[in-house]
Amino acid sequence: LLFLFLSSSLHAQKKVTGTVTNAKDKQPVAFATVTVKGTNVATVTTTTGSFAITVPASKTKLVISSVGFDDVEVDVASQTDVAVSLKEKSSSLDEIVVTGYTAQKKKEITGSVSVVNVKDLRQTPVGTGEEALQGRASGVTVISSGQPGAASDIRIRGITGFGNNSPLVVIDGVRGSLHDINVADIESVQVLKDAAAAIYGVAGSNGVIIITTKKGKTGKAKVSYDGYYGVTTRGPGYDMASTQQQADAIWQQQRNSGIANPSSKQYGNGASPVIPDYITPTAGFEGDPNTDISTYNRTSNQITKANKIGTNWYDVITRNAQQQNHNISISSGSDKSSYFFSMGYLDQQGIAQFQGLKRYSVRANTQFNINDKIRVGENAYIFYKTNPIFGNQSEGSPFTTAFREDAIIPVYDIAGNFAGTKSQDLGNARNPYADIYRTKDNKQNNWDITGNVFGEVDFLKHFTARTTFGGTIDNNYSYNFNYVGYENAEGNSGANSFSEGAGYSTNWTYTNTVAYTNSFGKHNVKALVGTEAVYSYYRFLGGTRSNYFSENPNFWQLNTGSPTGQSNSGSAGQSSLWSQFARLEYGFSGKYLINASLRRDAASVFAEDVRTGYFPAVSGAWRISQENFMKDVSFINDLKLRYSWGKLGSTSNVNPTNPFNLYGQRAGRSFYDLTGSSNNPSSGFFRSNIGNPTTTWEGDIISNIGFDATLLKNKLDVTIDYYKKKVSGLLFTASGTQYDLIFTGDASLPKVNIGDMQNTGIDASVTYHGTIGKDVKFDVTGLFTSYNNKIVNIPGLPYFNGPQIRNVIVTRNEEGHPVGAFYGYEVIGIFQNAEDVAKSPTQQGDESPGVFKYKDQNADGVIDDKDRTYIGNPNPDFTYGLNLSFSYKSFDFSGFFFGSHGNDIFNQTKYFTDFPDFFKGGIRREVAVNSWTPDNTNTSIPKLRTTGGFSTDGVTNSYFISKGSYLRCKQMQIGYTMPAKSTAKFGIDRLRVYIQGANLFTITKYDGLDPELQSSDINNTVGFGIDQGNYPHTAAFLIGVNLNF
Amino acid sequence: TEDGVQGLLIGAYSLVDGAGAAGDGFASGASNWIFGGVTSDDAYKGSDPSDVADAAPMEQWTTLTPTNGAIPQKWILCYAGIQRSNDVLNTLAIAEGITPEKATEIQAQARFLRAFYHFEAKKIFGNILPVDETVNPQNTVTSNADQTAVWNLIIGDLTFAKDNLPESFGSEVGRANKWAAVCLLAKAYMFQGQPSSALPLLNDAINNGKTAGGVKYALNDNYYSNFNPAQKNSAESVFAAQTSVQDGSSVDWGGDPNGNYGDILNFPYTGGPGACCGFYNPSQDLANAYKTDANGLPLLDNFYTGLWVSNPAGSPYTGTLDPRIDWVMGREGIPYLDWGNHPGAAWIRNPVNDGLFSPKKNVYAASQKGQYTDVGSAYWGPTELVANNVNIIRFSDVILWRAECEYSSDLTAAMNDVNRVRNRVADHPETWVKSGSDYNAATATYGSAGEDADNYAIKPYTSATFTSANALKAIQMERRLELAMEGQRFFDLVRWGIAATTINAYIGREKAARPLKASANFTAGKNEYMPIPQGTVDNLNADGTTRVTQNPGY
Incomplete structure (x- = not known):
């Protein structure tokens, strides 16, 4: 059969020569591709625009194409020397967009698909693919922390579930991750936001991001180098009280609590605090015999001087961090094969000392055309990275201890050892620099191979069969x-102890499709059927030993520690998906477009009876501008109305064991020391898991109406979509009467289909391409993303709470309210005097001048549980991106801004910095100098007390809520491209140099460190918009080079 | 199979230590330090007021609400234990190849444990739900409206256990034997106010009882042997939570250990054993209660007047003290096992609220570190996770119950029981805390060269000093002194009907000095029991049927 497809080319041939010029300025066009139509015979033009090509006798047409120009077809049946002039492309409508399992021209798309401008994507100097995507596609919100290599929240059209809201990422047809991709290798990014994602069925609910990587292009070998070097500044940090201000605040705190003669172990017990010379010995002064260095003993007399000015702990743990990135790529192609090869090196130091990301990567994409009907190839990406990461948005992170450690404590004691809160009466924070210093030799490494192989055969004129097999092997390795x-x-x-762990995860995707493409008369038909199998597996093992005699990193091996009390751990898991799908595209006369798709998925995480789901979608578009009655409307170049409807699904975070009742054994859960041995308990079992065999997909019904318009002589592109996404059968941990503890014990409860949620919103993108005079060209693109989230139904329970953070529960999820809303007491002021207290409702006995006055929501004269209300919403009204670019002759400028509007932030760090009764330690300067006193009443900060309570920090209240809107300049750069004439003699086609600033400024009213807050657990929708001490984004300055030859 | 059912039974035992159920925490600890200690006049919560802030309402009361985060921890642990016991019974019913004798023995242990967990919940929450093996989501008739059903279930289970458990389990000293069931049943009758039902059981246990290891019940010569991990499961141990360390469970973040996790915070701050956290400080009131008079007897009525024991303000009490004080608490200048003398305020985290003293019954000696403590990578935790048993019932406890049952009918018998407990200390001055000699952690004694660390005096009551007028008070005081810091005090106060008066008097004496107690007040008729966790009320009533009624006043 194969022979049928093999063609031979033993016919006569002829040689054709020609020149290619730009129609506008008559200048030659170099590197334009000249292809013999219907074959893979091709060449490229020289720098003078000339070409020569051998045309098989049976062929008569050449196609000349070049980036930025419309394709031109030339008949060479009767000529052997042609002059071709190319018109600059005026519209992106013919751009090819890769959608689910196929590609379409942009003008033929019927769904809501954002196409990312990849050139812009590369401009932001970041380490991960997610961060690069921020603000680059309408409908997509990416929030990251400032920590190099940290994971980011990616939300397409907002939050639509209580579990995992991350979209599916497909790279070259294989399910993968954006996280470690080398952004320089990306050819295109498109985001399927509506029913267009339904072709991915159960994986499509959160949207799909489709990425293709670069392929070799026909022509001579092209080499390019892109690199930058720069410095990320440490940023402004916290504004904390000085030692004196802190001491005064401690006195104030005690006076406010009715202690007439304040005292402290360090500051004495006089009318005002006395700052000692030493904090160990406690409240020590020069001359005290125990301050003599000969008496120094790290355990019993760790002599430590007071820092009388105050240690700026933020500055101590941070640095101006270098970053550099280098990429070299080589690509080429011919009618027989093409290749793209790249090497990347990224070294991004974190502003936190000793933290950073280093990644070495190689990509090799090749394709072979065995003949003009059979193509095979592979894409391979290999990287190795070292990326020690510490927990962000958590109480132990250095960015948290940096505001908790008292200012009077120096970094080191007099002997050069670390100083800290062992000096008495200074709280319990940890020396943040010591913490971070001790992590410097820890390792967290990954190596990873991602890729696929594929084969494609054209047969029976209109059919193409494609098979692709690909996947990822990721090995992670760490020790600390x-x-x-x-x-x-x-x-x-x-x-002391040492832990070492290693694991791997693999997944593969095996996809087979057959496509049919045909045009007859005014009908265009494309049909596709396919199957797909997806499998993933992971395994991890780790061990810990303790009591290491030497702490030298060279001796860090498990077997050099004491076997007494050693422990080990291991885990593994697997899941799979088996799917069939079909898709039909029909276009009539280029005006009326209809797409339909259907997918059937069977997922292993559900029980057999309920494992299979069907996900249909239909969409249609009407290109109004192609109608005759629109021909005269000159300002509209293209106008397309779209509507789509589709059903999608999600398996959220469902565990593969979800359907099953399980018993387990685990030392801490079910072992008991029956013999009194103290270290050898008998092993037992416990009911570990209640299964639910009826749990099935979370289902989304998404409908979308929108239009794409190209206006004003192709200068203005506008896309606006309105959508409604109804999620039913939300997957969430079972609750309600029958799942109560008294029936289930402490077994884990299954995920069940519970509750409904709804999002509505508008996405928009507007681009204007303009020129001023002859030399100035500019592009302005605005992107707008909004969603309005509402929990529609939670059966069985009126609401459920978010997690407890330290002492309070901050969020509540309730019907009719958005997910993750902040819930607590509303502060309406501060009690100013006894009279004010007397006439106000009682507040659980904790009312006095200087503390918060809460709103009596139910007006019953008593402030209690029933007066809690919704005090904030972490979901933004909208997020937006603004991209500007100008060019003037050889100079170019670009700027990119990202903003979020209308969201609230719960600043949990204030529990520590504003309420010294909560835990002793650092105090915010504003709090130390401007808290309420009878003489300082015009303030929002309550009086300092020794014991907190209901009316200050004992409950969740609106004092901690802050407006979270911000507008951030993510990057600005100015570039200069050397004149081609001067570089050509060195064989250089293009040389551009630029200077760049990132995160240059932020406009916000948020009073914390950084309003851009990654959620504490990106795999769950619990607790977002809560500042628990965030690794901030800070300004960076870079210089870079782009070189092509 | 039998192996599987035995495994489930061990799983049911494994929650006796107060840790191991999802949702447990410090408040679920076997010692009941929060629900039986901080709630009473024994101890302060400790640490800074906002640290484990959910335990502060247990000394303030006015701030205690059904949404408090500490109360579900104990509730969860108890019902998880009940369900694990039920799992044993339900699985036993379908298991094959088990002899009838073995099946009965397993059943009896499971029913003992089910009663134990119900009883724990009952003491703390008052109006609880009885949950036997027939309760399942399809049979949701259970409710907390009828507490008779709860007592019937507890009494029925314990009676079955008493009648069917063996006297000894050989080397498996941690299992509940016949005598543990007898004593727990007696305790259940005590809590129901039925001393006449308890007395014969107590007589039997005191005369014939044996530990699960087959040793006849007796008081240890040395009071502190009951708290020394090297001497656990002694002749005095009736039923105890067994703990173990370095056993593959872990205190590392996210782990759930088999050591005494409930008391992991209850160590001196910044010094001595452990690396943290300064909780559960014995109260000044408790220290004052150890004053003794010229007869070597406690001051039953006015121990809190006059000078304070170890008063830091300059004029401390200098009279005689019951020597047990220095095994109950760490006091400034007194040897803290072999950790050197307690330095006073340097080991107290927040002296204004936490007073002067450190807990002592749950700690370990320096020479025991590494042997009875855990290892691991957590910042703090491994050195506060200890394999010392938590006494749930010990023999002196049993003897003092009998004194309560006897005093109204046989004053002498009651006095003899009280004196038996006192004489164990009075007759063994060599076991008192000494200054100037080394501590031997194997025996919990100081070398003979040492001198008494303070001015100790303890003597038995005589017929002149133990009268029908003061007998009850003397017995109650003896329970306080003997069982201090063992999580029993609050439940005793409630059982005796004197919780409100005792606690409010105590708050009144303390509040001027302790900001955390400034607006504290115990409401009679309400605060005797914790509120039922709000989540439980919401959950169980969610389908419209009222299964749980909140406790009065909440």
Whole structure:
């Protein structure tokens, strides 16, 4: 059969020559591709625009194409020397967009698909693919932390579930991750936001991001180098009280609490605090015999001087961090094969000391045309990275301890050892620099191979069969050493320990499709059927030993530690998906377009009876501008109305064991020391899991109406979509009467289909391409994303709470309210005097001048649980991106802004910085100098107290809520491209140099460090918009080079 | 199979230590330090007021609400334990190849444990739901409206256990034997106010009882042997939570250990054993209660007047003290096992609220570190996770119950029981805390070269000092002194009907000095029991049927 497809080319041939010029300025066009139509015979033009090509005798047409120009077809049946002039492309409508399992011209798309401008994408100097995507596609919100290599929240059209809201990412047809992709290798990014994603069925609910990587293009070998080097600044940090202000605040705190003669172990007990010379010995002064260095003992007399000015801990743990990125790529192609090869090196230091991301990557994409009907190829990406990451948005992170450690504590004691809260009465924070220093030799490494192989055969004139097999093998490896401190109030007495772990995860996708493409008369038909199998598996093992005699990193091996008390752990899991799908595209006369698709998925995480789901979608578009009655409307170049409807699904975070009742055994859960041995418990079982065999997909019905318009002589592109996404059968942990503890014990409860949610919103993108005079060209693109989230129904329960953070529960999820809303008491002021207190409702006995006055929501004269209300919403009204670019002769400028509007932030860090009763330690300067006193009443900060309570920090209240809107300049750059004439003699086609600034400024009213807040758990929708001490984004300055030859 | 059912039974035992159920925490600890200790006049919560802020309402009361985050921890642990016991019974019913004798023995243990967990919940929450093995989501008739059903279930289970458990389990000293069931059944009758039902059981246990290891019940010569991990499961141990360390469970973040996790915070701050956290500080009131008079007897009525024991303000009490004080608490200048002398305020996290003293019954000696403590990578935790048993019932406890049952009918018998407990200490001055000699952690004694660390005096009551007028008070005081810091005090106060008066008097004496207690007040008729967790009320009533009624006043 194969022979049928093999063609031979033993016919006579002829040689054709020609020149290619730009129609506008008559200049030659170099590197334009000249292809013999219907074959893979091709060549490229020289720098003078000339070409020569051998045309098989049976062929008569050449196609000349070049980036930025419309294709031109030339008949060479009767000529051997042709002059071709190319018109600059005026519209992106013919751009090819890769959608689910196929590609379409942009003008033929019927769904809501954002196409990312890849050139812009590359401009932001970031380490991960997610961060690069921020603000680049309407409907897509990406929020990351400032930590190099940290994961980001990606939300397409907002939050639509209580579990995992991350979209599916498909790279060259294989399910993968944006995280570690080398952004320089990306050829195109498109985002399927509506029913267009339904072809991905159960994986499509959160949207689909489709990425293709670069392929070799026909022509001579092209080499390009792109690199930049720069410095990320440490940023402004926290504004914390000085030592004196802190001491005064402690006195104030005690006076406010009715202690007439304040005292402190460090500051004495006089009318005002006395700052000592030493904090160990406690409240020590020069001349005290115990301050003599000969008496120094790290355990019993760790002599430590007071920092009388105050240590700026933020500055201590941060640095101006270098970053550099280098990419070299080589690509070429011919009618027989093409290749793209690249190497990347990224070194992005974090502003936190000792933290950063280094990644080495190689990509090799090749394709072979065995003949003009059979193509095979592969895409391969290999990277190795080292990326020690610490927990962000958590209480132990250095960015949290940096505001908790008291200002009077120096970094080191007099002997050069770390100083800390072991000096008395200074709280329990940890020396943040010591913490971070002790992580410097820890390792967190990955190596990863991602790729696929594919084959494609054209047969029976209109059919193409394609098979592709690809996947990922990711190996992760880490170790860390836990030092025992000596300098802190806590944690000085354990044994050191060393933990080492390694794991791998693999997944593969095997896809087979057959496509049919035909045009007859005014009918265009494309049909596709396919099958897909997806499998993933992971395995991890780790061990810990303790009591290492040497803490030297060279001795860090498991077997050099003590076997006493050693522990190990391991885990594994697998899941799979088996699917069939079909898709039909029909176009009539280029005006009326209809697409339909259907997918059938069977997922292993559900029980057999309920495993299979069907996901249909239909969409249609009407290109109004092609109608005769529109021909005269000159300002409209193209106008397309679209409507789509589709059903999608999600397996959210469902565990493969979800359907099953399970018993388990685990030492801490079910072992018991029956013999009193103290270290050898008998092993037992416990009911570990309640299964639910009826749990099935979370289903989305998404409908979308929108239009694409090209206006004003192709200068203005506008796309606006309105959508409604109804999620039913939300997957969430079972609750309600029958799942109560008294029936289920402490077994884990299954995920069940519970509740409904709805999002509505508008996405828009507007681009204007303009020129001023002859030399100035500019592009302005605005992107707009909004969603309005509402929990429609939670059966069985009126609401459920978010997690407890330290002492309070901050969020509540309730019907009729958005997910993750902040819930608590509304502060309406501060009690100013006894009279004010007397005439106001009672507040659980904790009412006095200087504390918060809460709103009596139900007006019953008593402030209690029933007066709590919704005090904030972490969901933004909209997010937006604004991209500007100008060019003037050889100079170019671009700027990119990203903003979020209308969201609230719960600033949890204030529990520590504003309420010294909560935990002793650092205090915000504003709090130290401007808290309420009878003489300072014009303030929103309540009085300092020694014991918090209901009317200050004892409950969730609106004091902690802040407006979270911001507008951030993500990048600006100015570039200069050397004149081609001067570089050509060195064989250089293009040389551009640029200077760039990133995160240059932020406009916000948020009073915390950074309003751009990654959620604390990106795999769950619990607690977002809560600032628990975030690794901030800070300004960076870079210089870079782009070189092509 | 039998192996599987035995495994489930061990799983049911494994929650006796107060840890291991999803949702547990410090408040579910076997020692009941929060629900039986901080709630009473024994101890302060400790640490800074906002640290484990959910336990602060247990000394303030006015701020205690059904949404408090500490109460579900204990509730969850108890019902998880009940369901694990039910899992044993339900699985036993379908298991094959088990002899009838073995099946009965397994059943009896499971029913003992089910009663134990119900009883724990009952003491704390008052109006609880009885949950036997027939309760399932399809049979949701259970409710907390009828507490008779709860007592019937507890009494029925314990009676079955008493009648069917063996006297000894050989080396498996952690299992509940016949005598543990007898004593727990007696305790259940005590809590129901039925001393006449308890007395014969107590007589039997005191005369014939044996530990699960087959040793006849007796008081240890050395009071502190009951708290020394090296001497656990002694002749005095009737039923105890068994704990273990370095056993593959872990205190590392996210782990759930088999050591005494409930008391992991309850160590001196920044010094001594452990690396943290300064909770559960014995109260000044408790210290003052150890004053003794010229007869070597406690001051039953006015121990809190006069000078304070260890008063830091300059004029401390200098009279005689019951020597048990220095095994109950760490006091400034007194040896803290072998950790050197307690330095006073340097080991107290927040002296204004936490007072002067550190807990002592749950700690370990320096020489025991590494042997009875955990290892791991957590910042703090491994050195506060200890394999010391938590006494749930010990023999002196049993003897003092009998004194309560006897005093109204046989004053001498009651006095003899009280004196038996006192004489264990009075007759063994060599076991008192000594200054100037080394501590031997194997025996919990100081070397003979040492001298008494303070001015100790303890003597038995005589017929002149133990009268029908003061007998009940003397017995109650003896329970306080003997069982201090063991999580029993609050439940005793409630059982005796004197919780409100005792606690409000205590708050009144303390509040001037302790900001955390400034607006504290115990409401009689309400605060005797914790509120039922709001989540439970919402959940169980969610389908429209009222299964749970909140406790009065909440």
